[in-house]
Amino acid sequence: MKKIEAVIRHFKLEEVKDALTKVGVHGMTVTEVRGFGRQKGHKEQYRGAEYTVDFLPKVKIEVVVDNEASRQVIDTIVATARTGQIGDGKVFVTPLDEAVRIRTGETGSESL
Amino acid sequence: MKVRCRSSLVWGVILLAVGPRLAVAQGSSDVAPMPEVNVVGLPEFEKGDVAWMLTSSALVLMMTAPGLALFYGGLVRKKNILGVMMQCVFLMGLMSVVWALWGYSLAFGGESPYFGNLDHICLHGVIPSWDADNGGPVIPASGTVPTSVFMVFQGMFFIITPALIAGAFAERMKFSTMCVFMILWGTFVYCPIAHWVWGEGGWLLDGRFAALDFAGGTVVHISSGVSALVCALLIGKRVGFGQEPMPPHNLTYTCIGAALLWVGWFGFNAGSALAANASAANAFVATHFAAAAGVLGWSVAEWIKIGKPGILGACSGAVAGLVCITPAAGAVTPVQGMILGLAGGLGCYFACTTVKNKFGYDDSLDAFGVHGVGGTIGAVLTGVFATKAVTYSIGEDGTASAARGLLEGDVQQFVNQLIGVAASAGLAIVGTFIILKVLDATMGLRVTEDEEIQGLDLSQHGEEGYIFL
Numbered sequence: 001m002k003k004i005e006a007v008i009r010h011f012k013l014e015e016v017k018d019a020l021t022k023v024g025v026h027g028m029t030v031t032e033v034r035g036f037g038r039q040k041g042h043k044e045q046y047r048g049a050e051y052t053v054d055f056l057p058k059v060k061i062e063v064v065v066d067n068e069a070s071r072q073v074i075d076t077i078v079a080t081a082r083t084g085q086i087g088d089g090k091v092f093v094t095p096l097d098e099a100v101r102i103r104t105g106e107t108g109s110e111s112l
Numbered sequence: 113m114k115v116r117c118r119s120s121l122v123w124g125v126i127l128l129a130v131g132p133r134l135a136v137a138q139g140s141s142d143v144a145p146m147p148e149v150n151v152v153g154l155p156e157f158e159k160g161d162v163a164w165m166l167t168s169s170a171l172v173l174m175m176t177a178p179g180l181a182l183f184y185g186g187l188v189r190k191k192n193i194l195g196v197m198m199q200c201v202f203l204m205g206l207m208s209v210v211w212a213l214w215g216y217s218l219a220f221g222g223e224s225p226y227f228g229n230l231d232h233i234c235l236h237g238v239i240p241s242w243d244a245d246n247g248g249p250v251i252p253a254s255g256t257v258p259t260s261v262f263m264v265f266q267g268m269f270f271i272i273t274p275a276l277i278a279g280a281f282a283e284r285m286k287f288s289t290m291c292v293f294m295i296l297w298g299t300f301v302y303c304p305i306a307h308w309v310w311g312e313g314g315w316l317l318d319g320r321f322a323a324l325d326f327a328g329g330t331v332v333h334i335s336s337g338v339s340a341l342v343c344a345l346l347i348g349k350r351v352g353f354g355q356e357p358m359p360p361h362n363l364t365y366t367c368i369g370a371a372l373l374w375v376g377w378f379g380f381n382a383g384s385a386l387a388a389n390a391s392a393a394n395a396f397v398a399t400h401f402a403a404a405a406g407v408l409g410w411s412v413a414e415w416i417k418i419g420k421p422g423i424l425g426a427c428s429g430a431v432a433g434l435v436c437i438t439p440a441a442g443a444v445t446p447v448q449g450m451i452l453g454l455a456g457g458l459g460c461y462f463a464c465t466t467v468k469n470k471f472g473y474d475d476s477l478d479a480f481g482v483h484g485v486g487g488t489i490g491a492v493l494t495g496v497f498a499t500k501a502v503t504y505s506i507g508e509d510g511t512a513s514a515a516r517g518l519l520e521g522d523v524q525q526f527v528n529q530l531i532g533v534a535a536s537a538g539l540a541i542v543g544t545f546i547i548l549k550v551l552d553a554t555m556g557l558r559v560t561e562d563e564e565i566q567g568l569d570l571s572q573h574g575e576e577g578y579i580f581l
Contacts, residue, residue, distance in 0.1 A: 045418050046424055047425070047428065047464045047478060047481075048464060048465025051357040
């Protein structure tokens with residue numbers, strides 16, 4: 001199994017979710033995150049005090065899939081979340097040892 | 113409860129139906145026995161004035177909370193929002209009680225030019241009492257309204273003025289010390305200045321140095337704003353000030369608070385006419401247009417200087433315009449009020465950005481930059497623009513009087529305004545300095561560094577503003 005973590009733009013979330021559902025992904029976890037890459041931050045001013053905001057808000061999707069499905073899922077995310085502008089985000093893939101469905105105790109691919 | 117309501121409704125209907133006959137029948141026998149009293153005349157009050165003054169009092173209370181509580185609350189970091197809100201709400205309790213016990217008396221008792229007296233301790237001679245000799249109630253009057261109405265209206269000012277200072281020491285002052293500070297500040301700084309400016313025989317009200325301060329440019333804004341600067345300097349900067357970002361945590365609150373302040377200010381200024389008359393009408397309209405011009409002044413300055421107008425700037429500009437018109441509301445026309453509002457917006461923008469950055473003091477929420485500077489601009493410009501078209505009045509003895517400003521040729525009035533500013537700022541500086549030094553030596557002014565980093569919500573009140581689960 002693989003865990004695929006994708007940091008993407010907020011407004012792409014629905015589109016990515018729909019595309020992943022279509023290629024057979026049954027579940028995912030979404031979190032609000034902040035960070036920076038090449039896009040860098042921006043400046044804010046409050047009554048003359050200037051602050052540089054380095055950490056920009058993004059959405060992180062976590063999906064766990066079978067090894068065979070991972071290539072297609074990654075490609076789907078990249079294709080759907082892309083705008084071509086700096087700040088589109090990144091995808092990180094890690095091997096995953098185990099997964100358990102709490103209700104039934106099923107493990108591995110069965111639990112996904 | 114519901115059942116009771118219904119039964120009384122039924123009785124009402126029955127009474128309507130058989131009322132006249134019943135009344136005749138009851139007339140002779142069933143009348144409830146009245147206590148033995150002589151028929152004494154109750155004082156006549158102007159209903160319109162009483163209604164407007166009660167409404168105004170409620171509006172001014174609304175300025176402290178939720179108005180100022182939200183305005184200030186949004187500007188601090190999220191770990192301190194309850195600290196700021198608690199200061200506002202607790203002062204509504206604390207200052208009200210102090211006002212009833214001795215504050216009102218020290219501000220409005222007696223006819224000395226400099227100090228009030230103790231005649232009205234515990235509201236003696238303010239609230240209704242029973243006159244055994246005449247066998248009737250005594251309801252003290254102030255002009256055309258009961259004195260209790262005047263007292264409670266002024267009491268609302270006694271709440272918001274100290275609450276304004278809280279903007280300077282937000283996010284770091286010890287709550288217990290703040291309570292004692294406010295009692296002492298109200299007693300030894302606010303009450304004397306209020307007496308000078310509004311108390312009978314006050315040296316800034318009558319006589320040689322009579323200064324115009326319609327609704328509290330000196331009493332409220334200069335006194336609180338200048339004291340705020342002394343607080344910021346003596347209490348010191350917040351931990352990390354200048355090194356770490358301290359942006360406002362919720363400008364939506366600040367915006368709601370500013371809007372509530374704008375509305376409440378109609379009570380503050382138009383209520384200061386102490387009647388529902390032409391002066392109140394002028395003050396209301398001038399107040400509105402000054403706030404409007406203040407928004408434009410600050411926003412345009414920001415737009416030109418940093419390229420984008422922000423909501424914080426627009427809100428701050430409204431408040432700056434309102435502060436600026438406060439002393440002038442009963443002395444200038446609404447169009448002149450716009451000039452004052454614009455001057456307030458621009459002047460306070462300059463004070464809160466350039467001046468503050470240059471000197472580096474940590475006036476956390478710009479209590480000095482907005483209230484001290486705006487109040488001073490307003491008080492001085494009142495001496496420039498005051499016009500007899502607005503100030504003309506006929507006194508109780510039938511003689512007409514009218515104050516005029518520099519533009520209408522009265523240099524003395526302008527000088528008196530400067531004297532009023534200097535006197536109130538002077539007492540505010542000296543009084544606040546002494547009180548803070550005493551409290552620093554006895555109770556300590558600040559929370560510990562750990563408590564400050566943790567936030568006042570938890571360290572001072574054991575609560576959190578935002579609990580999301």
